[in-house]
Amino acid sequence: xxxxxxxxxxxxxxxxxxxxxxxxxxxxxxxxxxxxxxxxxxxxxxxxxxxxxxxxxxxxxxxxxxxxxxxxxxxxxxxxxxxxxxxxxxxxxxxxxxxxxxxxxxxxxxxxxxxxxxxxxxxxxxxxxxxxxxxxxxxxxxxxxxxxxxxxxxxxxxxxxxxxxxxxxxxxxxxxxxxxxxxxxxxxxxxxxxxxxxxxxxxxxxxx
Amino acid sequence: xxxxxxxxxxxxxxxxxxxxxxxxxxxxxxxxxxxxxxxxxxxxxxxxxxxxxxxxxxxxxxxxxxxxxxxxxxxxxxxxxxxxxxxxxxxxxxxxxxxxxxxxxxxxxxxxxxxxxxxxxxxxxxxxxxxxxxxxxxxxxxxxxxxxxxxxxxxxxxxxxxxxxxxxxxxxxxxxxxxxxxxxxxxxxxxxxxxxxxxx
Numbered sequence: 487x488x489x490x491x492x493x494x495x496x497x498x499x500x501x502x503x504x505x506x507x508x509x510x511x512x513x514x515x516x517x518x519x520x521x522x523x524x525x526x527x528x529x530x531x532x533x534x535x536x537x538x539x540x541x542x543x544x545x546x547x548x549x550x551x552x553x554x555x556x557x558x559x560x561x562x563x564x565x566x567x568x569x570x571x572x573x574x575x576x577x578x579x580x581x582x583x584x585x586x587x588x589x590x591x592x593x594x595x596x597x598x599x600x601x602x603x604x605x606x607x608x609x610x611x612x613x614x615x616x617x618x619x620x621x622x623x624x625x626x627x628x629x630x631x632x633x634x635x636x637x638x639x640x641x642x643x644x645x646x647x648x649x650x651x652x653x654x655x656x657x658x659x660x661x662x663x664x665x666x667x668x669x670x671x672x673x674x675x676x677x678x679x680x681x682x683x684x685x686x687x688x689x690x691x692x693x694x
Numbered sequence: 695x696x697x698x699x700x701x702x703x704x705x706x707x708x709x710x711x712x713x714x715x716x717x718x719x720x721x722x723x724x725x726x727x728x729x730x731x732x733x734x735x736x737x738x739x740x741x742x743x744x745x746x747x748x749x750x751x752x753x754x755x756x757x758x759x760x761x762x763x764x765x766x767x768x769x770x771x772x773x774x775x776x777x778x779x780x781x782x783x784x785x786x787x788x789x790x791x792x793x794x795x796x797x798x799x800x801x802x803x804x805x806x807x808x809x810x811x812x813x814x815x816x817x818x819x820x821x822x823x824x825x826x827x828x829x830x831x832x833x834x835x836x837x838x839x840x841x842x843x844x845x846x847x848x849x850x851x852x853x854x855x856x857x858x859x860x861x862x863x864x865x866x867x868x869x870x871x872x873x874x875x876x877x878x879x880x881x882x883x884x885x886x887x888x889x890x891x892x893x894x
Contacts, residue, residue: 524718
């Protein structure tokens with residue numbers, strides 16, 4: 487019995503050492519028949535999935551470090567551009583506001599003098615109680631066209647032009663009258679080239 | 695009877711046993727069906743049960759799941775050169791982790807691969823050559839060094855070593871050898887920790 491146990495032990499030891507050597511010589515996956523079948527199945531599966539899309543992988547290669555810096559620079563540039571855009575928009579709005587104010591002030595100052603200066607922007611002075619600023623501007627423009635100052639100037643000018651004309655006529659008339667009386671006095675200084683005047687007609691009468 | 699018991703014992707000592715094989719088979723089936731998360735679980739179980747190849751299979755599943763750094767760690771436990779397909783997945787893991795030198799080494803070993811693999815190898819090597827052709831910037835070397843130190847700090851020594859090797863290689867291609875001394879010093883610390891059985 488002891489001998490049999492000894493033989494069995496020796497055989498097992500031989501098996502162990504032999505299998506250990508076999509493990510060294512062969513790839514690890516071939517150690518068990520079932521593992522070999524699994525390896526074949528996995529081999530086929532890996533080949534099958536080889537070109538299938540992978541979750542977020544195999545993107546175009548890029549050297550790290552550089553893209554991070556580039557993206558940081560791009561972000562800074564975008565932020566800077568956005569700030570610049572905001573500044574430009576604010577400046578444009580401010581300029582438009584000032585321009586409208588200046589335009590309104592200029593119109594009010596030229597046409598309506600001192601009274602339009604303060605009230606001209608809103609038109610309240612011109613509009614009275616119901617005026618809004620837009621309506622005021624409209625009324626101011628209307629006033630510019632038809633109001634007292636602009637409208638008055640042409641008509642006033644016409645009137646003024648008429649007055650000097652009238653005055654001239656009057657002067658001329660009086661002058662004629664004056665001329666008529668002068669020869670009547672028999673003044674020898676009267677030139678013979680003055681027939682239009684009434685002098686000679688009256689002169690002989692007066693001289694007779 | 696004793697002999698039979700001894701024979702059974704010796705058979706168990708030789709391989710991971712049928713249980714591991716079943717999990718490997720289940721994992722392979724799930725992998726083929728595109729169920730990579732299920733495949734990963736099966737391979738992890740098989741690995742625990744002692745199937746040595748299960749680590750690399752888990753690496754392949756991790757590649758398909760887009761978990762490149764974990765895949766690099768999984769492949770670190772098995773040497774390249776045993777299986778062309780596994781080496782392909784190893785290369786993709788390195789590539790996706792931006793370890794282009796590591797990927798190039800793995801792909802170079804696939805020169806005599808079949809036509810399907812060879813086409814993919816050519817495509818990927820072209821991408822790598824494009825990235826590696828200019829002189830590496832110091833910022834790039836520093837990025838790998840920072841990764842190395844960060845991963846070492848997380849206790850992932852194998853991954854840290856891969857990043858440090860990459861930093862040393864890239865720095866060595868610069869005239870000023872930027873970062874090479876630092877990378878080598880880090881490797882001297884990291885590599886012993888990355889060896890199997892060592893614990894940090």
